Amino acid sequence: MSPPTSTLSAPNKGGFAESLAGWPPPVLDPAGPYAGSVTTLSWILFFMGVAVLGVVLMALWIALFGKERLRARLGGKKVIWIGGIAFPVVVLTALLVYGLTLTRNLTAPPGPTAMTVRVTGEMWWWRVDYLGSDGQLAMRDANELHIPVGKTVVVQLESNDVIHSFWVPRLSGKLDMIPGRRNVMKIQADKPGVFGGQCAEYCGGPHALMGFVVVAHEPAEFQRWMAARQTRVQQAAAANTRGAQLFQSTGCAACHRIAGTQANGLAGPDLTHIGTRQSIGAGILPNNRGTLIGWIGNAQAIKPGNRMPPYTMLSGEDLQALADYMQAQK
Template identity: 45%
Template sequence: MRDIGHHTRQACAGAHRGFSGGVRLVIMACATLAPVAAHAETPLDYWWTHGSRAQSISHLLWFSTTVSILVIVIVSALLLGGIFRRRGAPQPQLPGQAAVERPHGGASWITIGVGISTVVLVFTTVWTFATLAHTGPQPGPASVRLQITAHQWWWEVRYLSDTPSEEFTTANEIHIPVGQVVEVKLRGPDVIHSFWVPKLAGKTDVIPGQENQTWLQADREGVYRGQCGEYCGQQHAHMAFDVIASPPEAYAQWRQQQLQPAHATNAPNPQTGEGLFTTRCGICHTVRGTATGGILGPDLTHVMSRRAIAADTLPNNTGNLAAWIADPQHIKPGNKMPRLALSGEQLTLIRQYVETLK
């Protein structure tokens, strides 16, 4: 009888641990889904999406999450019922063993459980393959073609065209027309990155020496945050970008503005902002229409038209711009822009010149 009590206590303790684990999972699921239930969108939210590719993924995610929560709740409820169900005392004529009771209808529970699980798993598998088929191939000809290069730790964005004079390069900000397919070719010269705009599409890896391809389509006007989705080094968390979806007319106007070169003088004075920028910054950066031609850093031709700097690390304003020029390593340690030994006057002149690049 002592052994029976010992085994019974062990069984109850195991059941209690299992039930507690189930309760914890339910609590974590509820905490995770609380913002979802409140329809509280976050910058990298993948529950509430605004693109056809992301919506297909989101619908599958909603279904699988709902099924998972139901399974946890049902299993926890059955476990709870088993723990608190009243049982008779062990039969005294069976020393050392508890009476084995075969409840009526037990096989039916197993049959029903296996049947429901099979149906759900088959349905989920079919849905998953259907989602992959929908989100994989590009649905039609693209109205905008992009070549995006992922660097440590920023994004180079080149707008492609059949006419070379209509191509231009920008950085860390992608403008697209609402409702139109955008083709994206992805390259990377250093380490593996991943291109991810959760509200518009799933992740696509960027692998050195290989060109991958994906596509975007925004169904609603707005600003959508993108992020490198593959750990790529010290500043991985600060390798972000914005996708700005605007009406086709506004997009066309923006594109025409980006095609224009910067206003420059023929022979900039080395003591002016433009001259200082050319000698101190032009080795790494390009401003189209000037003597600069660097390719190591972002193209800054119209940098002041962008919402943020340093790969979406800082809002684009006078204070942040000056701080970044003065000491980029303090803001984003490990990035490839060195700290320039600039006097206060030189810093002001360069900052004032950069602020004209709109």
């Protein structure tokens, strides 16, 4: 199933799982120029692998069942020099030159209009910082990246703990996130949609459940989305609800941040806009009231080993109040 191609006026209505399933698989279905060059090179390697396998099987058949004359020629020095040395050197050299030429757009300097974001790998989620033209933090989010269609996005990759790897197969290749170092990659989407990503480097614990979502908007819609995020004002009604009181009294505010409130924790994902996200738990569950209640109540049962403790002491009414408060954060 292909990602939706219409505008994403309600991005939290599902769809993130669709980007991770169906045929062709994401790695062979590029949606942007940087993924396209990687996919082209991958197909060439696939076909070359099949061709080499065919040659090896043919040589094996000759060695076992071929005529004596063919078997003698197969074991001769000429075949060894040509097939074992000359041919690999020529083919691999040509492949190296072509591969570097084909993927030069991955390392070319971005244009002056490129958008810049910083994604930091955490155990086991993603911190997302949108940077302004001056390189300063403009907005903070988590586990989800919104980008405009047709525009290059420079992604600064960092890690606060162990080695992670950022990979959104339909938008670019993969690149490691190494503690103490900043790596840079480029992504671009040529059409609107929801594109799933994944940590591609084993990082312990629930590594396999460390997902990511990229949402590509038409440029005008992206500008409206960004303006709404940057001018967000905490609603007084939401701030005075039971859910807001529980968020403070149960210790949620010690780990999470919600702009416009006293919650300024940095240990966990920023929840300022959680009500609009595609997913929760770092891309593993659709974002709705039911999944929020389950995650808040016992995240360990859903994603064993993650750093959020279970809140089994909360009543059903308390969990519903907290979930309603989370859904109000938009």
